[in-house]
Amino acid sequence: MNCNKSLCSAVGKRVIMLSDVIICQQCGKSFSKKGIGSHIWRVHGEGRNFNPGKCYTDGTKHVWNKGLTRQTDKTVERIASSLERPQSDLERSVNDDGKLKQRWQNKRVNARAEGIECNLTYDEYCQLVADAGLMSSQLGYTGDGYVLARYNDSGNYEIGNCRFITQKENSDEKNERLFHTH
Helix, strand or coil: CCCCHHHHHHHCCCEEEECCEEEECCCCCEECHHHHHHHHHHHHCHHHHCCCCCCCCCCCCCCCCCCCCCCCCHHHHHHHHHHCCCCCHHHHHHCCCCCHHHHHHHHHHHHHHCCCCECCCHHHHHHHHHHCCCCHHHECCCCCCEEEEEHHHCCCECCCCEEEEEHHHHHHHHHHHHHCCC
16 A cells, blocks of 8 residues: 555545556545545545635635636736737628638537547638638538538648538538439
């Protein structure tokens, strides 16, 4: 039995380690080596009475919860503004609702979840939208929205292998491919 004495002494309980999984002897829950310490402190130790949202008696909040946003702090605003990338003319011409970048990021994440690579840069994605004569507000999976589709639903999302078509057209292509018999 291998026991982390610094963790055990905090609560007076033993911790059993099974390779990389650690079982809390007090509640039986499993944790990683990094998670067990904060669990023991927060749930079984002094941290039970800890409230990160609670103000100290002088009215200040905990160090990591300063409440600083770009609206409340000039330094945060300056740093945030310096990190923003200016829109290109192409992006400005197709991003009528301000959601184009989020739509591109969602496509990349959703494609990856399906095991498909989305090798389109944001600028290439903007170019495809412009080439299709669309605006950002026309993209989406609801109603008559347009979606980025691959030819024959094969290969990766990249220039030359994808185009914007309506959700209905994409669904019809998929059904034709799946259910069409020769």
